[in-house]
Amino acid sequence: MAAANLTPVTPGVFTRLIRLMPVVTLGLLTLPVVAGLAGIIAPALGWLPALGGESLSLAPWQALGQTPGLGKMISLSLTSGLISAALSLAIVLLFIAAFMETAVFRLVRGLLSPLLAVPHSAAAIGVAFLLAPSGLASRLLSPWASGWAQPPDYLFPGDPFGLALISGLVLKETPFLLLMCLAALPQCQASQRLKVARSMGYSPASAFTKAVLPGLYPLIRLPVYAVIAFASANVDVAIILGPSTPPTLPVAVMRWQTDPDLSLRFLASAGALLQLGVTAAALIIWWLIEQLLASLLTCWRINGKRHQAEQLSRWLGGSLIAALIFLLSAALIGLAMWSVATWWPFPAAWPSPVSLGTWQQATTTLGEPFRHTLSIGFAATALAMVLVIGCLEAETLRTRALSSSAITIIYLPLLIPPVAFLYGLTQWQVQFGLSAGWLAVVLGHTLFVLPYVFLSLSESYRRLDPRWSQLGAALGAKPSRVFWQIKLPLMAAPIGVAAAVGFAVSVGQYLPTILLGAGRLATLTTDAVALSSGGDRRLTAVYALTQLTLPALGFALALGLPRLLRQRRSPRHKKHRPLSA
Template identity: 65%
Template sequence: MSGYALGIRLAPWLAIALLSLPVISGLAGVIAPAFGWLPALGGDMLTLAHWQALWQAPGLARMVQLSYTTGLISAALSLTIVALFLGAFMQTRLFTAVRRLLSPLLAVPHAAAAIGLAFLLSPSGLLSRSLSPWLTGWQYPPDILFPGDPHGFALIAGLVIKEIPFLLLMSLAALPQCQANERLHVARALGYGPLTAFLKAVLPGLYPLLRLPVYAVIAFASSTVDVALILGPTTPPPLAVAVLRWLNDPDLAMRFMASAGALLQLLVTLAALASWWLIERLIHWSTTGWLANGRRRSADRLLGGIALGAISVALLLMLSSLLGLTLWSLAAYWPFPQALPQPLTLRNWMDATGGLGDPLSQAAVIGIAATLLSLVLVVGALEAETLNECPTRPWAQLVLYLPLLVPPVAFLFGLVMLQAQFGVKPGLTVVVFSHAVFVLPYVFLSLVESYRRLDPRWARLARSLGASPARVFWRVRLPMLCAPLLTAAAVGFAVSIGQYLPTLLLGAGRVSTITTEAVNLASGGDRRLAAVYALLQLALPALGFALALGLPRLLFRHRSGLLTSA
């Protein structure tokens, strides 16, 4: 058997193993300590004492409530904005412009976006400076707890800003599968308004294809750590942040309670997902009559204006956050309420260069390795699907979303326990594989449509000329998919750069990346240094997307047909 045939045969199973084994073994590794069984720390009998200690933790009910409501509200807002925007502006110039911004917006790591938003909306942030004192009358920063407000409004805002581009990208990939253009044309021909036509004719077929991405958004939002550390409340924090604190407690006995907390976080996320499922059923039952009532318009202009305003605010907040980060990184002296720092200086960047070597190099090495591993497995799995003419089965698609549906703090904590039990040393290798668990789903989602849509006649023509399947793969299929492959690699690299919890837990503090340093600095008092690290965290994914856009044009500058087909 040739190496090509063996690789194609093994790739799907290796991808499934990479996605499922860490999650399953991690959950198994956290269950036993939660009930008292961890011989390495003296736990040699099953007990509920650690659950009792967890119930007595101060503010536990508030932690659970924050995690639960944050997941549901942020997902509901993001999905509503995306659906209204698609309905009101699909097939317009504005829609095309926003579509072009998706890749840059997806390249912004969650932590960098959260740091920028915190610098923008804080009492002494760029927004209050731009309005003071001429409008607000403030000569000093107002005494307002934001970000970090007890209701988690800042946390929800930060999550919505990052979830909108993801759900919009998933919608764009799903629209052709539900024949959106055909349905929309028929509805418009019958006299329906643009938004009503979308909501009645397209959305019922589109949403089933978005269900798993929405569930992934809920799971992430209800259990996020890095964004919650920057934007969320602290007394008490969301449950995932509390679990991380218990894990890092100097008293090793706290790891038993941390295990129980990790399982509780899993239950909270499952409760949020179950609540969303019930909401789905309720909406389906309550809108059945509305879908068939024949009304051609349902406040199209009002809802379209709301969608445009929400998208505009999200983009404006993102761009303003980046502007604030840039100004803080160049600020020498910036007292409130001065609108701009005076003077501007590069000294902050020069002072930061001494400690940037290891975080930057390790982030780049981990990101490149995890992306290459994921890309090889995804291409192998898609090539096997193409050769066998068998699409991905539903259970395999569920496995694909498994790392996104299970709270990372739950199974990563279990992996830490297993890592200690089996004597696996923390280091780059372990962190690379942990990143690949999260990178692979995004690489697959970014590449799958381009791979499936490639005209099969090119391969048939090559085979008719005597080319082997391996030669068709290397000389025909991969060159024609160069641009989508590089785009998927850029998305995977951006996802890896943004990983905080896998690096922190499985690296055991020995592996520092630009993201771990940025999150740590965001909770400190030096905004200038935190801004420098956040911008560098943005620069790495931006470089990846620049290469993804530029390399195909350079490599195939004399073969414009390849760029067109890609």
């Protein structure tokens, strides 16, 4: 055989770029988080020469320890994170156990995109307007059922136990965990496991719990941890629904960070490190509960009982998921009613007269936040999509998936409290004279958009039949052409959904916009959260609905564009050139 035939083929530019994508992606996710955490350690120990801190000291921690209500702040953050995650996971698992592979399951799966399209702050505002003493729920029950001629005297939102906060978190965490379970079910061969267990006489709920759940939970463990970290360190939902005297710890830290009194920066750094510890404690507690349940349920899994609490699980799974969908729908209806209200005294169930005056008034102030939200969302989503698709394409070149450590790094911005590392990044911005503005906010949003895009797209991309690419290569197409003309058209629908999810995540970002934009870059989310603490419900409803409209349009485009592209690529519209051309 000639020596020339043994010469290895030099990879092209496309292949080299694709192979760089995982390195670039992991670096983009790791460096800001690590640098941000490093940026708060020195100020937490009193060292920040720009503000007069020229020696190490425990004074910030002493001041933090003397903060009124600190213990309550910590307990609120810890309990809201654990309880909301537990409730959300229980609702999802009960529903899947009772209705997997049924028409109801397919119906709820179809409603998943609209549920995911609702930003956290818009959902929180809707819940506040629905369940407040003068909210829509009280109006519909008054006075004929409740006897209330005046709004009842109960505290919601802002109750001292954080029940309103937990309800708002559950409302948005449940659709996310359901999405993660739907992506993980094929990986653990759930249908095959369920069929085998059902053939042995197990009821649907018992078959899922004993045969499917042990393989499913390890695949969704990281998303569950991300939910716990998000809930324990959330700011925007806590501002809207959480108590204010005292607030949760992340809200207090954010207020210290943005206070005009610069001396509070030391206190904020100590508080950010404390919040990191609170989130870590919540994750450790959850892990211990996992180990305890695994030990206690081992014997139960193999006890041979085939029908256990079947009706109860079916009733709970169906009623809880129905209540969640109903609550979110009613909250959005309440927002729509408030946005057109001119005069709505209690206990009237309908505003009278109805007017578009608030919408007309808002058009003079909505323009700039709308443009910022749109441009930042597009830019962050586009950057995240390029990086994620590059990483997944690199997997196909190496014929193996990303390692577990790489997957953990992708989750890193979701597992570390944003209030901790984002504030550290603002410290570096000041130290190096970097401008706070649009580009910094886009990069900050990308940190949170990218993990969700990866979670939404990875399973579909990995399940793409490799024979399509092999067929293109056999016909002489280069890897770049196989990618652009075969893989991307076949993946148009999953890519569109992943982009819609990423855009919805960007639209809902509050803390990165406030901190990395130095408060000078207004978006629909920042304005909606600011208005939620004011007295004008009508204007707040307009901003919340406008904020909701953008992700909804994104999901509509994600569902409609792939069909249009398929029609345009059909033989009736276009003659294809041969791949070898």
